Amino acid sequence: MGTGASNWNALRGCSFFMFVFLVLASSLVCSVTASVSYDHKAITVNGQRRILISGSIHYPRSTPEMWPDLIQKAKDGGLDVIQTYVFWNGHEPSPGKYYFEDRYDLVKFIKLVQQAGLYVHLRIGPYVCAEWNFGGFPVWLKYVPGISFRTDNGPFKAAMQKFTEKIVGMMKSEKLFQTQGGPIILSQIENEYGPVEWEIGAPGKAYTKWAAEMAVGLGTGVPWIMCKQEDAPDPVIDTCNGFYCENFKPNKVTKPKMWTENWTGWYTEFGGAVPTRPAEDLAFSVARFIQNGGSFVNYYMYHGGTNFGRTAGGPFIATSYDYDAPLDEFGLPREPKWGHLRDLHKAIKLCEPALVSVDPTVSSLGSNQEAHVFKTASSCAAFLANYDTKYSVKVTFGNMQYDLPPWSISVLPDCKTAVYNTARVGAQSSQMKMTSVGAFSWQSYTEETASAYTDDTTTLDGLWEQINVTRDATDYLWYMTDVKIDPNEAFLKNGKNPLLTIFSAGHALHVFINGQLAGTVYGGLSNPKLTFRQNVKLIAGSNKISLLSVAVGLPNVGLHFETWNAGVLGPVTLQGLNAGTLDLSGWKWSYKVGLKGEGFNLHTASGSASVEWAEGSLLAQKQPLTWYKTSFNAPAGNDPLALDMGSMGKGQVWVNGRSIGRHWPAYIAHGSCGACNYAGTFDDKKCRTNCGEPSQRWYHVPRSWLNPTGNLLVVFEEWGGNPSGISLVRRTTGSVCADIFEGQPTLKNWRVISSGKVGSMQSKAHLWCPQGQKISQIKFASYGMPQGACGSFQEGSCHAHKSYDALERNCIGKQSCSVSVAPEVFGGDPCPTISKKLSVEAVCS
CATH class of the missing domain: 2.60.120.740 (Rhamnose-binding lectin domain (RBL))
Structure with a gap:
């Protein structure tokens, strides 16, 4: 027995050392093989060239409860990589105070991608554009002394480097880079900076060089890219963004041809029609890029999601960021786009051995037809293209005939068998419907019109820029002054009311005279500035002029957009008085930041309980500056939910204290809508829908934000809508x-x-x-x-x-x-x- 025990102990010892040896050997193998690099053909992962299909999913634009399903559907759709920006203003809302929870739990999101077996392309920026408020920059950054954004400026570079180091440090500590065994295979510094650099010249070039060196110096072990940056310094890869990128070439022959943003549709703006991009054209653009030697393509967006709260930028970007993406705003597959691209990805993957091995040989098959052939000793793949926008053709290739519809490419993984054509959609289409699950019983609370010279206001000389006063803590800023009218004014007798003229930098303005709404004006995405010009009724004595200026998101793109203004900057004049024109611009104006209801936190359960609400016959309807609240139970099932806000004007909506975003159904979509032909070059003005209807009618209510019973719904209405028309709806396949x-x-x-x-x-x-x-x-x-x-x-x-x-x-x-x-x-x-x-x-x- 003793001998047996001795032998067993010896065996256990051998097993232990063998285990240690295997662990060390395994870690050695991992350290050797866990690598990412590139050559002229492709990104190489662990020494293997890859054709990589990627899709953008922005973690704050959906909920953590949605993430696993979105990622799985992306994988089922044939994606290899999930791409996301990092949103600085969400993560550092005040200097040095960081937030990485709930929708901003970046580490959790990346680990979920890893669990699904996909890679990550992390676009740190930290400028993101993305139609996101202030381009992702925190507003406090604007007030750092001596700062100038995105140029060779010391204060800006210091802040940018600090945040970039913060994110890279987090990723390293969680072992999320591929070289550590994590999923991140690519990182991005800056974002679409080339056009800015071209405008500002030498300071821009110096900044580009600094940004690249700073990023590479962080030692992530994975390649860095710069998109739309023709002079990206080595070893940073310059990449393409656009609807088409087949003719793009990187700035060095040693770099792969990469497409970081293939726009699957376009964003919706309040007042604009809803853009769509045909699945046939999107597939055509990808196949054309691949046949020209491209090896990495990313769909921007693959799932667009929702601009919850006040995260939408622009200004005037809608709350929905659906983007006509393969996965819609609610996370459901948009068919046939999702399925048609899935089939394309399968066809491309069949060609991968040939695609990553050689450059294509191009031959003519007709006046507007080509063959792109990738042939090695062991593999052959061909792409047969018809660029004609009107006519189908029959081409001969390899002694066989193939039918090519207009504006299409057929994929032949063996140079013989056509397994896919971009214009022949095999996936089914789906017609979605919104079905009401019930209306609401409302209570109302009327917001007071603010007045000058009260205890809760600040009085200053002249007109002040809005964001400098609010620091973007709210959309709303009151400008107030009093005008005394002499009883002898002629207009009081002849009825010719004075003309009030107000010039504003934007974005919307409600004008109240003696507590009554006199009128509303607003700008748009192409020109946020506005002018109010209207005859107003004044009385003898003191008249209260109260201007509610409304921001609709801060700019996210443009040269030094941090210097752009909002609010009433004047002049403000009153014409038609006995003395002529009265210029009010330099008068004393009182300012009040935000709404009274915001101060009471009426969107929360405790705040809403702090005031008296009217109901029944006393319910305010079609009145400006009105808060509405109701309670509802969550419908059974798992179908996505939304609010039908078509009967309302403009304002904001909260569910259980969480903002689902700005609503503005009263802004009717302008522009040209009509028949949509997939063939021919696409742009964001083509294939638009919803002309003459609200730019956005449906507002996503995440299921995970609801309790089984007793959910609080609060609506703030600026203009005056009819809350009885609001309903909760399910999104289902009709x-x-x-x-x-x-x-x-x-x-x-x-x-x-x-x-x-x-x-x-x-x-x-x-x-x-x-x-x-x-x-x-x-x-x-x-x-x-x-x-x-x-x-x-x-x-x-x-x-x-x-x-x-x-x-x-x-x-x-x-x-x-x-x-x-x-x-x-x-x-x-x-x-x-x-x-x-x-x-x-x-x-x-």
Whole structure:
């Protein structure tokens, strides 16, 4: 027994040393292989060149409860990398006071990405633009003595370096860089600085050089990039941003061709139509970039999310930052964009061995057609492109013929089999609907119109710039003065009221005369300045002029935007008096920062309990400066929720004390809307929707912000809306569509051929409803030459009359179904000499 014990102890000792050896060996391997570098072809991760597909998800624009699902859907969509900015003003709201909790828990977000098996591209900036308030800069930075933003300026560089070091230090301490075993493979310093440098010259060049050296000196072990920065100093990689980047070349042949922002749509501004970008064009732009040697592409945005609170910049950027992204504002896949890109990513990954090995050989296939071929001894991939915006063509490549629709690229992973075409969408489309789950019973509280010379105001000579007074602690600043009118003024007798003229730097202005709203004016994104010019009713004696100036987000882009102004800067004049024109600009003005209701914290449970609220017949409706509150229970289920604010004017909304953002349904979208053709060069004015309607009607209410019962909803209304029209709605799938051509390239073709098995090469229409829903009705079905798009299909000149029968037989009562696009399915060929397709719309319930 003693001998056995001795042998066991010896064995245990050997096992221990073997364990230590394996751990050391493993750590040695990790230290050797955990590396990120680059060459002219691609980013290399652990010595392997990679084609990397990335997508932007900004952590503060969604909730921590949403993050895991967003990241998983990004992975399911074929992404390798999640890209995010770092938001300085969210993390350092006051000098030296840091915040990394809740929506700003950056470390948690990055670790969730790592748990999903994806990489991270961390854009530290710390200038971010991003249509974010003040471009991500904290407002206190503006008041650092001697500072000038984004130039060769000592105070700015010191503050920027301190914050950058703070973020890099956090990432290192949490071991989040790839060289430490973490997911971060790329970092970014500055952001789209090239145009600024070009304008300011030598100080800009010096700043660029300093920023690059400072960043590289932090020793992250991963490459740094600068976007839109043609002179990015080595070893920093310069990258491209835009709707298209196929012609971009980095400033050194030793650097890879990278696209940090492929704009999936565009942002919505209050007063602007809602931009959309067709899935076909977005896919075309990516395929065109890859066929020209690109190896890293990032979708900006992949999920846009919401500008909660007062985080929207611009000014005039809407609360929704949906961006027409593959995942919508609520985190649901936007179909067909999400699915069409997923299929593209699969096709590109099939080509990866060839793409990262050689540069393409380009040959002409016609007047507007090309072949880009990547061929090695062991692999071959080809991209066949048709740049014509009107006509489909049949091209010959490798002794085979291929049909290329207008403005499209086909992907051939083996230089033979077309598995994907950017203009042939195999993914289904979804028509989303907003369904009311109930209205509310409201109480109201009227905000007092502020007056000059009271205890809660500050009186100064002249007109002061708004942000210098508020420090952006609130959107609101009162400007107040009193005007005495002599009883002998002629206008009191003849009825010709004086003309009040007010010039403001923006962004909106409510003018009150003796406590009554005289009028409202506001600017827009292209010109935030405004002028109020109106005849006003004054009385003999003292008249109270109260101007409520409203900011709608601070600028996020532009040369030295920190110097841009807001508020009433004058002149303010009164014309039509016996003495002529009275200039009020230099008078004594009283100032009051914020609203009385803000001071009472009426948006919180405790604050709302501190005042008396009117209800029933006393409820204020269509009155300016009114607070409304109600209580509601959370609806059952997991469907995303929103508030329908279409009956309101302008203001802010809170749920359980948390701001869901600014509402402004009264700002009707201007511009040109109409038919949208995917073919041809896209820009942000193309394919717009919602003209003549509110720029934003629906406002996201995160599920995680709700309690099962007793949720407090508070609305502040500036203009005067009708709260009885507000309702809580669910966002669900109303119907799904497929629009599939005969012989359409599919990934299934590749699987059949590569497996060596015999299988059907027919195209199929795939339909599926979300979990808990089934196909209840075939709203439209046509095999032949149908016209239109999902939601507006119409039969064409060729139509198989058994189209509905085939779809109803295969799909009704099921969550999902597949139907082959072939004549025998629909009772025969309705037009044998013509290429046909199947269009179908099915209702989910």
